Amino acid sequence: MAEALIEIDLDDGHVEAFVLCPDGGGPRPPVLLLAPRDASLRQVRRLADRFSASPHYVLAPIWWLRPEADRREDAEAWFDFLADERRVEDTRVGVVGFGEGADLALRLAAWRAERVAALAVFGGEGLGASGAADVAQRLNAMIRVGYPIGRPRGRIGVLETA
Numbered sequence: 001m002a003e004a005l006i007e008i009d010l011d012d013g014h015v016e017a018f019v020l021c022p023d024g025g026g027p028r029p030p031v032l033l034l035a036p037r038d039a040s041l042r043q044v045r046r047l048a049d050r051f052s053a054s055p056h057y058v059l060a061p062i063w064w065l066r067p068e069a070d071r072r073e074d075a076e077a078w079f080d081f082l083a084d085e086r087r088v089e090d091t092r093v094g095v096v097g098f099g100e101g102a103d104l105a106l107r108l109a110a111w112r113a114e115r116v117a118a119l120a121v122f123g124g125e126g127l128g129a130s131g132a133a134d135v136a137q138r139l140n141a142m143i144r145v146g147y148p149i150g151r152p153r154g155r156i157g158v159l160e161t162a
Helices: 041-052 068-082 100-111 131-137
Strands: 002-010 014-021 030-034 057-061 093-098 116-122 142-146
Touching: 002 041, 002 068, 014 041, 014 068, 030 041, 030 068, 030 100, 041 057, 057 068, 068 100, 068 131, 093 100, 100 116
Parallel strands: 030 057, 030 093, 093 116, 116 142
Antiparallel strands: 002 014, 014 057
């Protein structure tokens, strides 16, 4: 399996990301993995490894080291990277988010609805009513939302209702 810690260039610097791709075969469907904010590099790599066990090309950016105001620009760079990567089947992207990465994944799927085919989020804080309504109107993907058992969030069900 090909794996690397890479730098994706941005207008004002770069963002590091893990890339994992199974060996052999042709281009792979892409998965953008957004780990929780408090994840170590080792934990991000372990999560990415779980997804690359299937026949997917996994891009796991270390997104939380960048300012929040730059997240949309950063996401554009991630999609551009996937579009330019020869080992990626440049169709639509699957996005998976955990914790704060789940909240970012929801926003990203709304920002780039034309590129996101599937969205899975787990353990995020969720969105307020107005944010959920905005995201729900823009999404164009198969969506799976999960919450920790026994620890429901105050905003549970807000996106589903929207």
